[in-house]
Every structure is written in structure tokens, then in C-alpha cells.
Amino acid sequence: MHIELKREGGIAFLPGLNRPRTFDLRDLPPAQAEALTRSVHAASFFQQPAVVGTAAKGAADQTRYTLTIEEGGRRHTVQLLEPVQEPHLRELLELLKQAERDLRREAARPHQ
Amino acid sequence: MRLVHPGWHRHSLYCILPPYVVRTIAQNGSPAQRAAALRTMAVDSTFRALRLSSAVGAQRAPARRLGGMMAESQRQRFIYDMSGQEGFPGTLARSEGQGATGDVAVDEAYDGLGATYDFFWEVFGRDSLDDSGMPLNAHVHYGVNYDNAFWDGQRMVFGDGDGELFNRFTISLDVIGHELAHGMTEDEGPLMYFRQAGALNESISDIFGSLVKQKFLNQTADQADWLIGAGLLAEGVQGKALRSMKDPGTAYDDPVLGKDPQPAHMRDFVKTWEDNGGVHINSSIPNRAFCLAALQLGGYAWEKVGRIWYEALRDMRLRPDCGFARFARITSLCASRLYGEGGTEEAAVNDAWGQVGIKVTREKVSVARVPTLKAPAAQPSRRPSA
16 A cells, blocks of 8 residues: 655645655554554545545635555545544544654664 | 733723824823823724725625724633644633643643734734634644644634644744734635735734734844744754744755745745645745834834734725735835825835835826825824834
8 A cells, every 4th residue: 555645734834844755555564554554444535535624714724635545556535624523534644644753753863 | 021911991081082182192191091092093993984885895794893992802712622632622721811720832822812812902902803802712732743733714723743843833922923813814804815815814924923922022123033933843953933034934944844935035936836825935025025114114013014014904905816016005005194105114115025026106006095095184193103
């Protein structure tokens, strides 16, 4: 499974955080990859509409996440508008953010 | 430095007095009387009255109080603790008049909402975001390691930050002011949250957010840091804030966050479909124009340039799709209306826009100036500088 997470919006445009982040589940620790796979299925990701959530009138600084997942020949993209109320999609998003933080920490570690 | 509400008696008598009497009090009264009179005068009803008589005004909600007729400030703050959840409203943690809770995010939000309310009340005689006493609701501890603060159209929402890139989002008073100002812009504008109008919307939030902090710290324009989100970036991040109004593009340059992309001049305007057409990117252009005008005029930025921008936001010529050039002209016209045609204020505003690459020419304003606006009696330019 291949997942791409793209972030837009928020209180500031931070170029480093707005770059799409891609996760190939084969490169992640097995437990994390398994949790993500479970979460993608629990969220029925491939059955979700193209946009989840609506921006309220006058709202500002909310983050918009664009999630693209490829698995076994199928590919689907869902835009999530904050606040993400659907619990399974929210859990999926949290797992991805955690994976992102882990990768960032790893990248910051001095190489041997 | 204080966050405690002053609690002074506001002389409601002034509200029914003709403007020349209020001006006399402003000139000759005791310090408390002067303050109250100036606050009353601060509500410039010229354009509000015009707007109410116009077609634009006719479409707006009719029942609005005139701020100048308000007797007392009516702060109503409610801080909710989301405890890491994202389903509103969470648990009410502190409401108006209650003492500190010891939860730093709750207390910072409470104090920041108070400072923002007081700013608009004391400087512009504005009673909350809608000028009708709207309660201010903030929700803190939203989500887990949540790296953002936003305005959802009704409430302010703050994350705790992940501690690696961001600290808690209540840490910067200007960020609290920024979010609340979105509520005011929606009420007064509105300005579409897209491209140049969206960048103006963002800029207005930065400007009033910064002014809230400057007034709280009692800083003149040259003492202010003109930063948005100072203290918000976590230790180790290479940067000092989210944005710099004075020197756009210099707020951070970090391996993870990237480099601050904000342009200082129209020639570097960023055309993009991202970020609602670059609303958080190009907002630096009007931000810098404001800052330059404030530095040029000196003193407290909220007194003159802040008032000019505030009146521009309330101007009937401000359309939802307003671009930078049109907004620049409106600020220029407001400067001449408030402080006299051809005065130093108008020159400073025009010069500031010129420095960011926007030439203000009055002739190009598509709406003709209304002759009655020149009536000297309506001009607060004669008031003493307070």
C-alpha cells in the first residue's frame, strides 16, 4: 500500500509542511504498517466521497488534507476538511501524522 | 502591563451629546473624561450611516447597535477544554469573571480574548466581533499534538502543538487576536477567503492581531516586533515567528518548515492555487504597507494607521472580491477623510503602498467620492492627539 498525504492551509503557509509526504508501507515498521492498513479499511477509505467536511461561512486558517491511497491496482483520493469529525478517518489521519513525525525524527538523527 | 479590565465608569451621558461637546470634553476634561470622550468620538458613524442608506447596506442585518451608544463593555468569554478530542464543544473550563484555572492554555486563551475585546472596545468603541456583544468562545487542547489554530466561523480553536515544531497556539497574543479578527472581518467585510481578497482577509487579521499585542505591551510602532506568532516555534526550530510584517520572508528558514515564502513587494507576488490562492503568502504585501505607514507616522500604530485600516474594512466600497489596489485606494481615502486631505497621514499611507509596489491614484477609484464627506464637522482631524 502506498499513501500520499498533502497538507494545505493552516494559520501559516509553511513550505516544508506543505510538501506531499509519501509512505510506502513496506518501508515502515511492521506494527505501524499493519495499524495503517487496518485503519484504511476500517475507514472504508475507497468508498469515501472525494471531499469530506464543509468549510463554514467565514471560517479561516483551517487545514485541508488531501489523502491519496493506492492498493492492489486501485487508487482513491479524498480531501478532508478540518475539523474531521468521522472517527475512523480521524484515526487514519492521526496515524499518518505520527508516521510523519517518526520519519522526521529519524531524518534528524545524525547518520553513522 | 495589565489584562485586568479597567472597570472605569463610562459616562453614558456622552452618548447623546453632539460631537462638538464631546470634542470639548476631549480637550478640557479630566483624564477619565477625556478617555471616555475619545472613545465615543472614535466611533465614526459617517460611513456606517452611508452604508445603511445604500443598497449594500439594505441587504445587511438591520438590527445593529451603534457602538458609541453602548454604556459599558459586555465581555463574555467562554473557554472550553477539548481534552485532546475534536468533537465540540468539550468541557467548559472558565467563563467570564472566574479566576485562573492553572491550566496555562485555558488561562492564556481567557486573557487573550480579554485583551482582544478590550482593544476593540477601547480603541474603536467596538463591542465584540459583531459590535453587538457577541460572546467569545475559545476551545483549547484541541486534538493530540495538534499544530494549528483556526476560526471555524463561530469559535476559536487552539491546538497544543507537537512540541517539536510548535508550542501551544495560545502562547502568542497576536495569534489569538488574529483568529478573532477573522470574526470581525466576516462581520464587516466580508472578504472572500481566496486570492487577493483572501490575502487581505489574512492581512487584516495579522494587523489587528499585532495591534492587540502592541497595545497590551504599550508599544509604539518602532518598539513593536511586528511578528506574528513569536514564541510559537518550538525550541530548535530555526526561526523567530510565523511571519514578519516588517521584513516579510525572514521569519524562519528551517530544514523541516522550509523558508518563509512571503514576498515584500508586488514584483514578487506569488501566483499559486495552493493555500486558497496564497492567502497566507501574499498577505505580507498589505502587512508591510501597514507597517511602513505606521513607522512613518510614529507613535502608537493603532491610533492613526489602525483607525484608517479599521475604517477601510468598514467602508461601503469594500467588496467581497476586493484586490490590493482597490483596498489601497480605500485606505488612502479613509486617511484623507479622517485626518484631512493632503495631510501627512494620507501621504504616509500612499507612500507605504508605493513602497510595496502599489501606486495609489485617487482618480482611479471607481466609486466617486461623496462630497458631503468633506464637511469639516465630521472630521475628527481637529481633535487633540491623545
